[in-house]
Amino acid sequence: MLSVISCVIKRNDGKLSILIEAIYSMSSAGDICLNVFFVSSASSGGAQLKLLSDVAQAVKGQGTIAWVNCGDSEGRKLCKKVKVDPSSKTNGVEVLHYKDGTFHTEYNRPATFKSMVAFLKDPAGAPLWEENPEAKDVVHIESEKDFRKLLKREERPILMMFYAPWCGVCKRMQPIFQQAATETKGKFVLAGMNVHPAEFDGLKQEFSVKGYPTFCYFEKGKFLHHYENYGATSKDITDWLKNPQPPQPKTPEVPWSESGSAVFHLTDESFDTFLEEHPSALVMFYAPWCGHCKKMKPEYDEAAEILNKDPGVLAAVDATIHKSIGERFKISGFPTVKYFEKGEEKYTLPQLRSKDKIIEWLQNPQAPPPPEKSWDEMPSSVSHLGAEDFREFLKKKKHALVMFYAPWCPHCKNAVPHFTTAAELFKEDRKIAYAAVDCTKGQNHELCKQEGVEGYPTFNYYNYGKFSEKYNGERGVSGAVGWLKSI
Missing domain, CATH: 3.40.30.10 (Glutaredoxin)
Structure with a gap:
C-alpha cells in the first residue's frame, strides 16, 4: 500500500514537491515508507499545505508527509485506491499514518505543528500534555522567551512545573497539577514547561532543576521557593499556594560510618595501619548515593556481625570522601570489594554481594575466576x-x-x-x-x-x-x- 503512496503520487502542481521532493528524491522510496502521514483533502489545500510543509521540514529524515487533493482527477484515482473519503470529514481532511509499510492508525490529535511533529517523531508515544482537554487551565510554555514574558507580564503568583516527557513522576503528577490549576484559576497561574532539551540547560541551572519534576514558585516575576511534595494531591497544592513556604530542611541521612554497625569504617589516615593490624580483611569501597551499595550494606553488616574478626574482618571506605584511597586502588565503580592479606591487595571480588557468599568466601579465600574484559577495554x-x-x-x-x-x-x-x-x-x-x-x-x-x-x-x-x-x-x-x- 505504501508503494502506491511513494510511487503513484504525481508532482503535478509544484506544491506536492515541497512536501516530498524537498526532502527525498523519489528514488528513496524505501526510506519514505518507514514513517508516513498520508493526508487527503477534499480541496486544493491552501493553509493546510503551509502547515504540512512546515511539519515535513521539521521531521526531515525521520518521517514523510504525502498530500493528495482528492478533488482533482489524478488525486481522485489515488484516494479511491487507498479508500479514503475526506469529504466525509467535518474539516474535509483525512490523515492516516503508515509505519514500516503498513497502516498504523488514523491521526486524531490536534492539527497543529507541535502535535504533528511530536507524533511523527514518536508515533507510539503519549500525546503532548497540552493536548489533554483537562489541562486547558495549565499555561503551556514552549520557549525560554515565552517563559520570560510570562514572568514579566503576570501579576498573579505563578507555580511552574519544569518536566520531561518521559519522566514517570511527572506523568503521575500532571493530572493532579492540572486539577489544581482549575481549582485556583483566576487567583494563581500554574504553568508547565518541558525543559529536558539541551537548549534549556541555562534555565535549569538558574532555577536548580536537578531532576524532574521541579516546581518553582514566583511572585511578581521573582523566584521565591521550590515546592517539593512529589506525593501531593491537588488539595495539597492549593493549600500550599494559600501560604507558600520554602521546603523544610531534610533530616540528614545518618552516615553508614556513624550507624554503629560491626563494619570497620576506614579513612585515608587509618587505612594502612588497620590493614597491618588485621592480616585478613575484606574492604568494600562505596558511594553514599549508589543504589547497589545501599542494597549491599545490610548484607555486609550482617556478615560482619557473624564473622566477628574470625576468620577475617569486614571494612568499608566511602570513596567519595576518602578520595586518595579510591584513586590509589583505581576504584571506578561502586561497590568494589577487595581482599587484603597482610596489608597487601590480593583480589577484587565482584561476585561477593550477599551475606552468605561473603561468609563462605572469607572462611576459605580463593582466587576469583579471571575477570572478563570490560566492554570499554575491548x-x-x-x-x-x-x-x-x-x-x-x-x-x-x-x-x-x-x-x-x-x-x-x-x-x-x-x-x-x-x-x-x-x-x-x-x-x-x-x-x-x-x-x-x-x-x-x-x-x-x-x-x-x-x-x-x-x-x-x-x-x-x-x-x-x-x-x-x-x-x-x-x-x-x-x-x-x-x-x-x-x-
Missing part, C-alpha cells in the same frame, strides 16, 4: 564516553545513538554484541557515532541522571549534541541500523 567501533568528554564528542556528530548501561545488567549484556556490530557498519562515516556510557563509573552517575536514564539499557539519539528522542525499537543489529538509516 576493541570496537563504539566510542566509550564519560562525563568529561560526553558533550564535546557529541557536538561533532550529526547522528549519535548513545547506549547508557551498567556492566552487571543482563539486558545490556545481550545488547552489547548487536550494538557493537551496528557501530562497525557505520565506522567509516564520520558524521555518525555509536557511543556508550557506563553509568556506574564516577561522575557518569550524574550524567546519566541528567540524560533521563531510569533503567538499563537506555538508548538516546542526539543531533549535533542535542537530545532528540529515545530509541525504543528492536535491539538487534537490524533494528539499530535500520532506524539510524531512516533518519
Whole structure:
C-alpha cells in the first residue's frame, strides 16, 4: 500500500514537491515508507499545505508527509485506491499514518505543528500534555522567551512545573497539577514547561532543576521557593499556594560510618595501619548515593556481625570522601570489594554481594575466576564516553545513538554484541557515532541522571549534541541500523 503512496503520487502542481521532493528524491522510496502521514483533502489545500510543509521540514529524515487533493482527477484515482473519503470529514481532511509499510492508525490529535511533529517523531508515544482537554487551565510554555514574558507580564503568583516527557513522576503528577490549576484559576497561574532539551540547560541551572519534576514558585516575576511534595494531591497544592513556604530542611541521612554497625569504617589516615593490624580483611569501597551499595550494606553488616574478626574482618571506605584511597586502588565503580592479606591487595571480588557468599568466601579465600574484559577495554567501533568528554564528542556528530548501561545488567549484556556490530557498519562515516556510557563509573552517575536514564539499557539519539528522542525499537543489529538509516 505504501508503494502506491511513494510511487503513484504525481508532482503535478509544484506544491506536492515541497512536501516530498524537498526532502527525498523519489528514488528513496524505501526510506519514505518507514514513517508516513498520508493526508487527503477534499480541496486544493491552501493553509493546510503551509502547515504540512512546515511539519515535513521539521521531521526531515525521520518521517514523510504525502498530500493528495482528492478533488482533482489524478488525486481522485489515488484516494479511491487507498479508500479514503475526506469529504466525509467535518474539516474535509483525512490523515492516516503508515509505519514500516503498513497502516498504523488514523491521526486524531490536534492539527497543529507541535502535535504533528511530536507524533511523527514518536508515533507510539503519549500525546503532548497540552493536548489533554483537562489541562486547558495549565499555561503551556514552549520557549525560554515565552517563559520570560510570562514572568514579566503576570501579576498573579505563578507555580511552574519544569518536566520531561518521559519522566514517570511527572506523568503521575500532571493530572493532579492540572486539577489544581482549575481549582485556583483566576487567583494563581500554574504553568508547565518541558525543559529536558539541551537548549534549556541555562534555565535549569538558574532555577536548580536537578531532576524532574521541579516546581518553582514566583511572585511578581521573582523566584521565591521550590515546592517539593512529589506525593501531593491537588488539595495539597492549593493549600500550599494559600501560604507558600520554602521546603523544610531534610533530616540528614545518618552516615553508614556513624550507624554503629560491626563494619570497620576506614579513612585515608587509618587505612594502612588497620590493614597491618588485621592480616585478613575484606574492604568494600562505596558511594553514599549508589543504589547497589545501599542494597549491599545490610548484607555486609550482617556478615560482619557473624564473622566477628574470625576468620577475617569486614571494612568499608566511602570513596567519595576518602578520595586518595579510591584513586590509589583505581576504584571506578561502586561497590568494589577487595581482599587484603597482610596489608597487601590480593583480589577484587565482584561476585561477593550477599551475606552468605561473603561468609563462605572469607572462611576459605580463593582466587576469583579471571575477570572478563570490560566492554570499554575491548576493541570496537563504539566510542566509550564519560562525563568529561560526553558533550564535546557529541557536538561533532550529526547522528549519535548513545547506549547508557551498567556492566552487571543482563539486558545490556545481550545488547552489547548487536550494538557493537551496528557501530562497525557505520565506522567509516564520520558524521555518525555509536557511543556508550557506563553509568556506574564516577561522575557518569550524574550524567546519566541528567540524560533521563531510569533503567538499563537506555538508548538516546542526539543531533549535533542535542537530545532528540529515545530509541525504543528492536535491539538487534537490524533494528539499530535500520532506524539510524531512516533518519
